[in-house]
Amino acid sequence: MSISIFRCDDRLIHGQCIVRVLNDFHIKRILLVDEFTATNPVIKSVYQMAVPPTVKVEVLRSSDSYEKIKEAINNELNNLILIKNPKVAFEIFKNVNGLKKELNIGPMSSRKGTAKATYFSNLLKEEAEAIEGLYQLGVRVYFQQVTDQKEIEWSSIRDKVLQVFK
Template identity: 30%
Template sequence: MANIALLRVDDRLVHGQVVTKWIGEAGAKEIVIVDDYLATNTYLSSVFKMAAPHGVEVVTYSSETFVEKINSDSFGEVPLLVLFKSIEILGKVYSLGFKNKNVQIGGIGANSDRKIVFQSIALSESEAQKLKEIQQKGVKVIFQRVPDEKPSDLSMILKKKFKNLI
């Protein structure tokens, strides 16, 4: 079974907060980016590899390849920081049979379809619905940007911002 130290959705992927705070907090030794587009873009994947601190490997997989590697226990015991760029891909890996009991939503920027739901984290109604479906599988979904910030549970976000989904 893979040693997932932290599973996080963050549309910026490998950036300052992840590098300076979450890698150390989670004790991660490897960053796994799960994104169907980035898995086919070697240039962008190399940019994220360069952004990681010395000694931390960065690998990028499509959603299907990630689930195959998890199911075949290819990661061993190395503590992993698993990053998703979008809730869409997160939902896809869960629909492919991925099982992990914790998801952290750490950074999703606002746009015309999204509203701010926690600090600077924004969700669309369809993203909130997808997270609710993941939560209904027994997954704890929290919102937290940085380690020293008190997290907020998805249930509270839904009650405050998406009452129609309760």
């Protein structure tokens, strides 16, 4: 099945949402790409222990993720690429050929300087710019927490979000 879903969620692995994603997409391996998590052994092990034993979690730095993602595109497992920040997705799409041109954005916390994209996702200026960069590369970017929720396309909210940062 290769890459079942490429997801941006600033909480990474957490409760109901990740359980739903794992079940809905029958995920067997997570490629968690995050510099901080990859370089912090305690946080890394917390995330690795937070998933069912049937799911393998590999925590990678961005630069170390490209080859693993290329391998995952062609393997038999259902893989989830999981990131915290759309800027990481932009780099991955620029460096890895063969990815399905789709990015799912789940919850993104309200932080100082964010604009509300959806009721569950708030974006910093550089995150919105990275999403726009993905959109310009032909990547379909959509916001959705869980699969039975309506998808919200970046194309339908981009003008409103980008206007906030002008």
